[in-house]
Amino acid sequence: MRVNCRTIARGVAEGEVLLTRDPISFLGNVDPETGEIVEPQHELYGQSISGKVLVFPYGKGSTVGSYVIYQLFKNNVAPAAMINIESEPIVAVGAIISEIPLVDKLETDPFELLKNGDRVIVNSTASFVEINKD
Numbered sequence: 247m248r249v250n251c252r253t254i255a256r257g258v259a260e261g262e263v264l265l266t267r268d269p270i271s272f273l274g275n276v277d278p279e280t281g282e283i284v285e286p287q288h289e290l291y292g293q294s295i296s297g298k299v300l301v302f303p304y305g306k307g308s309t310v311g312s313y314v315i316y317q318l319f320k321n322n323v324a325p326a327a328m329i330n331i332e333s334e335p336i337v338a339v340g341a342i343i344s345e346i347p348l349v350d351k352l353e354t355d356p357f358e359l360l361k362n363g364d365r366v367i368v369n370s371t372a373s374f375v376e377i378n379k380d
């Protein structure tokens with residue numbers, strides 16, 4: 247099943263969905279060394295975003311978050327791709343400089359469409375997400 251979306255950072259990546267309805271502040275919520283969510287109040291506390299297709303509403307917090315995303319990339323623990331409800335500049339810049347495919351504004355609400363563990367391909371070069379349900 248293909249769902250059209252808006253391209254923010256071009257690229258193609260496949261991975262397992264990790265979904266949260268909580269916004270993410272990359273500076274403070276995420277350990278740049280491990281990719282683990284370290285904010286106890288966050289829905290994904292204790293989980294790793296490394297290699298996942300990370301689905302979250304939007305980024306928040308410090309603009310340094312863009313650089314934290316870059317650190318995740320340099321440490322080989324970045325998400326494979328990211329899907330937002332609506333991207334903002336912190337996550338957009340982080341994804342672009344880190345070559346992480348990033349899309350938003352899916353034609354169907356990703357929180358209705360996806361669940362943790364689904365395998366998806368994010369093709370942000372061609373502006374679609376392909377969902378492979380079991």
Ligand SMILES: C/C(=C\C(=O)O)CCOP(=O)(O)O
Binds near residue numbers: 308309
């Ligand atoms: C560039 C900044 C701090 C630093 O160099 O560590 C300022 C970031 O400002 P925010 O208001 O957190 O975006």
